[in-house]
Amino acid sequence: MINAMKAYGKKFGRTVILPPTSQDYSPQVAQATGGGADCVVMIVSETPYVAWNQAYLQSGTKARMYGPQGNLDSVSIKGLGSKLDGSIIAGMYPDISTAPWLITVKRSRTRTRTPAWTTTASAGSAPGPLIRG
Numbered sequence: 001m002i003n004a005m006k007a008y009g010k011k012f013g014r015t016v017i018l019p020p021t022s023q024d025y026s027p028q029v030a031q032a033t034g035g036g037a038d039c040v041v042m043i044v045s046e047t048p049y050v051a052w053n054q055a056y057l058q059s060g061t062k063a064r065m066y067g068p069q070g071n072l073d074s075v076s077i078k079g080l081g082s083k084l085d086g087s088i089i090a091g092m093y094p095d096i097s098t099a100p101w102l103i104t105v106k107r108s109r110t111r112t113r114t115p116a117w118t119t120t121a122s123a124g125s126a127p128g129p130l131i132r133g
Helices: 002-007 026-033 046-059 101-110
Strands: 039-041 064-067 117-119 130-132
Touching: 026 046
Parallel strands: 039 064
Antiparallel strands: 117 130
C-alpha cells in the first residue's frame, strides 16, 4: 500500500495501533481522524470493527473508512444501517453472504462429490499439467 500511495505522490498520515481488547476505541478514533484525515485505512480483524464502528460514528467524523482485508463486512456493520455508507470494503475474501456468492455456496452444498485437484509434479521435476479428477 505504501508503494501505491507513493505512485500517486501521497503518503500515509499517522499510524494508530489498537489495543488487542477494548470496549471503547474513542481515543484511537480521535487519533486516527484528528488533523483533518479524509480516509482511515483499517487493517484489523472483524471483531475490533464492532467496537471501533460505534466510536467512529459517535465521533462525527466524515473520514471515509477503507477495509482492505474484507473485514469491514456485513457482520462488523450489523445494526448500523446506512451510517457507514461511503466506506470501502475490499480484499481477497469477499463477503460470501452476498450475490453472486450465495449461488456458488448453494451449488457447492448440493454436490455429491468434491473435485480433487492434483499435479503430476514429483520431487526434482518441473510441474506437470493440472489434473482435475
